[in-house]
Amino acid sequence: MRIALIALLFAVQAAFAAPETDYQAAIWHPLHFKPAIETATNEQCLACHQEILEKSVKSESPAGVKASEALAWYQTLSVYDGEQETFHRRHLVTPMAKELMNLKCNTCHEGHSSREEAPIPPTSTDAGFTLRKTVNPETTCLKCHGQMDYQQMGLPSPWAQSQPMFQSCMTCHVAIRTTRHQVNYLNAEAIEKAGQANSDSCYGCHGGRAWYRISYPYPRHAWPGMAATIPEWAKNRPTESAARFQLPKAAE
Ligand code: HEC
Ligand code: HEC
Ligand code: HEC
Ligand code: HEC
Ligand code: HEC
Structure with a gap:
């Protein structure tokens, strides 16, 4: 009886306990x-990598500089909020x-x-x-951290200087390139709302936090009212977002 009970306990444990995973097996996890x-x-990823979502920013550097006082320039934009x-x-x-x-x-x-x-x-050549x-970085980070291509937009100067003249991105973008942000990693509606309220939130992803000197060649989706002729610079542009980011097509 006792032995049967212990055997049962082992069986239950084997069925419910997480499978034993050693470090090597985890590194090579499929x-x-x-x-x-x-x-x-x-x-699935967080089951092993919870640590990446833990708060781990120091409030003060070893030399005594307070994080709250060490702001980068982009952290002074009106859309930046909260602690480091x-x-x-x-x-x-x-x-x-x-x-x-x-x-x-x-x-x-x-x-x-x-x-x-x-x-x-x-090697100094691209080895893939x-x-x-x-x-x-070219297909992920650059999309939200590239330069604003103000010349191509017909603006006379970078946004920091030309904003007083045009006020908001929406001055033009209520009608231009209006089919935008239809991808699985963005909340398109919330972005439009935030951009209506404050252009800094558009600028944030389109030049306001530019870690790169180049701008991203965005796909150019057809939009209602667009001109029939394609400008020279746009001739090689894709007209759809990369396949892995597309939203499931709405049922016909
Ligand atoms: C079974 C546990 C487990 C799962 C599930 C898992 N990982 Fe890991 N991962 C590890 C371990 C262990 C390492 C090695 C950590 C080290 O050496 O410091 C690692 C390393 C990494 C690294 C660093 C690679 C390097 O060479 O520096 C990345 C990035 C990573 N995992 C991302 C992911 C992502 C994304 C997922 C989900 C798609 C995932 N992991 C799922 C356990 C796991
Ligand atoms: C915005 C893009 C982005 C997203 C989203 C992202 N990562 Fe990362 N992750 C990176 C980059 C870039 C690095 C390299 C950082 C470095 O080299 O220090 C990294 C590094 C890591 C590492 C290596 C350890 C470390 O902290 O450097 C792990 C593990 C990891 N990511 C897991 C994850 C998991 C799990 C998720 C989802 C919950 C995730 N990442 C989401 C871009 C991302
Ligand atoms: C879909 C847009 C998007 C993508 C893709 C993206 N970022 Fe960001 N990134 C943001 C936004 C938005 C913020 C600012 C968030 C805030 O201020 O709260 C940000 C902030 C940052 C910061 C500042 C963090 C801080 O607290 O000061 C760094 C560094 C950064 N991103 C690097 C990267 C890198 C490297 C990649 C590619 C692996 C990447 N980002 C991909 C949108 C993006
Ligand atoms: C004076 C009008 C005007 C203003 C103001 C303006 N844009 Fe544009 N924008 C354009 C035009 C014109 C294009 C190119 C349209 C085309 O594809 O033919 C464009 C294109 C873009 C593109 C796509 C670029 C590419 O390479 O495909 C992005 C992203 C963009 N604008 C974001 C913004 C943001 C963010 C702001 C505000 C910070 C802004 N624009 C302000 C007129 C403007
Ligand atoms: C969180 C980051 C983020 C914010 C905020 C944001 N964008 Fe974008 N935007 C992107 C990304 C990423 C893409 C490329 C998506 C893709 O690959 O289709 C993009 C694409 C575009 C395009 C190209 C449209 C096309 O033809 O596909 C325009 C124009 C644009 N954004 C304007 C704006 C305007 C105007 C705002 C403010 C209302 C804004 N963006 C706010 C990240 C952002």
């Missing part, structure tokens, strides 16, 4: 690689991130090789490696 990463949910935060929290859980965006782990992480992380020997964390 979720890290294509194709599994393409359909991974945040919950970590990179992941800024993109996933802070109030602005949740309002305007819907980023997932696999929006940025497209799978990496734990074995081949950099070309050996090093995106290094350890395999986030491709």
